[in-house]
Amino acid sequence: MSKRIAIVGAGVAGLAFATLAAKQGNQVDIFERRSQAGSDLGAGVTLWPNAIFVLTQMGLLKAIQKASGEPMTMTRYDLTTGVQGELSLRGLNQSAGFNTLTILRRDLMAILFAGADQAGVQIHFGEAINLDKLSELENQYDWVIGADGRMSSTLRKKISPVSQPVYQGFVNVIGISHSSPIRPLNSQSIQDYWGDGERFGIVPIDASACFWAAGWAEVEKQPNRMFTLSELGERFREWPSEVLTVLQQAEQSSLHTVYVHDLDPMTSWYRGKCMVIGDAAHAALPTSGQGACQALEDAWWLAKLMQEEATTDRLFARFQQQRLEKTVAIQMTGRHIAQAIFHTPANQRPAQGSVTEASLDAMAAFWMTGLV
Template identity: 25%
Template sequence: MDTNRTILIAGAGIGGLTLGVALRRAGFSVRVFERAATLRPIGAGITMQANAMLAFRTIGVDAAVAAAGHVMQRGSIQDQQGRTLGTMLVGEMAEELGAPMIAIHRARLQETLQEALGSESLTLGVKVVSFRDEPGGLFVRLSDGSEVQGDLLVGADGLRSVVRAQLLNDGEPRYAGYTSWRGVCEVPGIADPSATSESWGRGARFGIVPIDGGRTYWFATANAPQGGIDAPDSRTELLSRFSDWHAPIRALIENTQAAAIVRTDILDRPPVPHWSRGRVVLLGDAAHPMTPNMGQGGGQAVEDAVVLARCLAREAELPTALSRYEALRVPRANDFVVRSRRLGGVAQWENAAARWVRNRIFALTPPSSIRSTMRRALTFTPGP
């Protein structure tokens, strides 16, 4: 595709920013539109696993991301008493694949990518509201009433993507059956800085992820009706559910500011076979929103961005480039959607007998099987 053409990106999340960086470094003219007036991400922390770091490496930002985050060495699945059910071979897989697992605050990750992109390509406080893909060109209407013309519109505008709604018209996301809370404990020394963990109980889970500066990102899930609202201080609700779980869960909740805790229902969408039509294509959560159970939502958006940029740079014709992008990305990303939803359903079981069997299966799974599963998930190649 001619690099003199202009590519418009809706959304400056992880996927949109990564795509902007990848396209600019390939020589394209890029404009990224973000509805937020300032990039102040909520949601606390995120892990960029080896596959995401390998993708970042292809566009030269992996070192900056690693420097802004925290390298993880060990990981585990536990029960609510803290007994280990399974071990994630984080350090060994990093060594084998040649890329670390980085835990990082979302704000720092977005700041790092925004710096790599450059302010001249990013417009804040304006969002894409609609598009017209006509024989005479692609026209994109913005929230300030203006209209811009480009050669390709990329919908990277998240779970409730405006671009997807017009492109696919497939309704609202689906509820997974459980809600989540996320926060960052600013008090250092409460959690082990070298290990991440997720503990499973009766219809509930609690995850602990050390990030930079001695801080700890944590998340909790619980089976609940959709649309639930906490009291003004979410810690009351959380302590009623998790106060008798193993250390340092109670301390993490108590030492996190109530205003910094975010409650979000867990949503995804059924996989679809195509993410593009004409001069419009989807990326990241706009294309394949997934539950967070495999920690791959952000990573798959990064993979999308790198592969899409590569296809656009290598293929002379836009339809060929988008077809190639879908061929390389749809099967892998959709597989994560299915597997992540399935894993979340198992992790949220309430039946005592079923949970006992589940825990025994995890405890008896050989390390070689865990390694093989992780290798498949964490290996990334941008394609031929």
């Protein structure tokens, strides 16, 4: 039977779930606090094979491919120890059965919005849902799904008031750069530079555009602090020329500073008619590389289980059971990698060379768990 579903938040999880649920004939409304489509959580997204699986199921693969890059390797350089390692994305893709694509966040969001619109989802912008408004939604809808992100989810406040975002002691400055014709970007490789408590990652879209994230340990958060390009230039002045070039070519308006938080694993994702998905349920650090991919997996699983379970209690319980183990593993991986980069002296970090075929297969198998 068709359901009336309210979704709070038009991010990756909210839009993807809305589209899949509307395609099944349900009536879906999204309430989004922003006045228009958009997002500032990350300048771009690496869509690993598990995300491409879901986007294919949503019928969005062609649109995604058109706006994406397809790098073939990911290279990590440890600037202090000189160790270099490589991950073959071609090998990972073959093993997983789906490709890895890179896309600017604004392009991903535009495609997800168009998909939701086409599926008949109603999106209500400028609607910040607080606990009072949430009670009204509960009266009007069969289910209220909280896809309202990591920092201040209203649904999470209701379901698990003790769960608060945890600051993990590092800051990210993210941005987009465009190359001049003289210095084309390396469109074939994601470049990941690790220093002592510092990191600079460059993800190409094509030979003329990339997104990047600079990160470093910061014990104290400074509210409203926005780091500038000249401060970044100063901090990374002795880093490889690729880093300096990307900073010189950065789009000023794309710059964004984030003091990075995640969540401790939550034991309950639902209460009554309300449930959280995506970052609101299991935010992982960007060092996991899987935040948006897991938001997409949530959407796919919830839509799938809706067709199999007749009661709300069983549906929500089964969804949490299905998703908990994998998302907790990803939250922990994100923390483990952040600890190694930002909070371990470089000479004490475990050496990491190139990824072997066996570990590449294991990585692909883990990311595809439950999907194929």
